[in-house]
Amino acid sequence: MDMELEGYLRPPEYPMAPYPAKVITLSTSAKLVIRQVDRDDVPILLEAIKPTLQVARDYYDIVGVRLYAELLGWSRYRVRDEFCLVGQIDGLLVGIVNSRMYSPEIGISLHTLAIERGLRIGAHLFASKMEHHIEYLDQEEVLITAESPIGFRRWMIEYGLEERDGQHELGGATPYALTRDLYFAAKHRLVAGERPVPPELMAVAEKEIIIATEDDILEKILGAKRRILQ
Numbered sequence: 001m002d003m004e005l006e007g008y009l010r011p012p013e014y015p016m017a018p019y020p021a022k023v024i025t026l027s028t029s030a031k032l033v034i035r036q037v038d039r040d041d042v043p044i045l046l047e048a049i050k051p052t053l054q055v056a057r058d059y060y061d062i063v064g065v066r067l068y069a070e071l072l073g074w075s076r077y078r079v080r081d082e083f084c085l086v087g088q089i090d091g092l093l094v095g096i097v098n099s100r101m102y103s104p105e106i107g108i109s110l111h112t113l114a115i116e117r118g119l120r121i122g123a124h125l126f127a128s129k130m131e132h133h134i135e136y137l138d139q140e141e142v143l144i145t146a147e148s149p150i151g152f153r154r155w156m157i158e159y160g161l162e163e164r165d166g167q168h169e170l171g172g173a174t175p176y177a178l179t180r181d182l183y184f185a186a187k188h189r190l191v192a193g194e195r196p197v198p199p200e201l202m203a204v205a206e207k208e209i210i211i212a213t214e215d216d217i218l219e220k221i222l223g224a225k226r227r228i229l230q
């Protein structure tokens with residue numbers, strides 16, 4: 001690789017604090033470990049996202065294809081100041097969120113994708129990325145948009161986000177802001193988890209990101225009895 005030319009192609013990088021892993025006990029008693037991953041983990045995440053591109057229902061296709069592009073772009077140093085958190089149960093990947101810093105003060109929420117459904121795993125992952133923006137990256141606000149009605153309910157309504165002028169970088173949609181005040185007002189209701197993650201749980205999560213088969217992923221996101229792609 002011509003590293004001199006590469007130096008012009010790569011966006012600059014702002015130093016970003018790490019996200020400390022946490023564990024959430026779900027209503028089923030399963031332990032959901034939420035942790036930050038790095039560029040080396042992207043290939044396995046892309047494999048898990050691929051099946052979602054066939055599913056129009058609940059906008060999995062749009063969210064999947066955009067998330068795929070953003071993670072690939074990050075792994076190849078073509079997206080600026082992105083981070084990615086994953087949710088795992090016994091090592092199995094159950095959801096992914098990504099986001100980036102627009103500036104030291106402003107965060108841009110990119111995507112949330114739940115593979116295991118019905119347990120608010122997507123909601124917990126979204127809350128974790130807001131926690132990262134506000135508490136660890138110490139940002140003033142996060143600009144958010146929604147591509148699906150479920151997303152609109154989960155973010156705009158549950159957090160009471162403030163509508164803003166201008167365009168979100170995801171397709172120019174209306175941006176909504178999570179300010180520090182809104183985050184801390186919602187925190188006790190929406191941001192869960194305990195730290196540190198017990199070492200044995202963390203070891204399982206870090207050993208391998210296990211992904212379900214394509215059939216299992218389709219079954220999980222469409223519901224067991226609803227295998228008809230819409």
Ligand SMILES: CC(C)(COP(=O)(O)OP(=O)(O)OC[C@H]1O[C@@H](n2cnc3c(N)ncnc32)[C@H](O)[C@@H]1OP(=O)(O)O)[C@@H](O)C(=O)NCCC(=O)NCCS
Nearest residue numbers: 063112113114117118120121122123146147148151222223
């Ligand atoms: C939005 C999203 C992250 C929310 O994840 P979540 O908090 O884990 O929520 P779920 O998707 O499990 O459930 C959302 C609702 O759909 C229902 N639902 C739909 N299909 C379901 C399924 N196969 N299994 C279980 N519940 C299902 C649930 O009952 C739930 O209802 P509720 O809002 O009254 O609780 C997730 O739905 C998702 O990945 N959607 C596709 C991509 C997307 O829209 N991302 C956000 C873009 S803004």
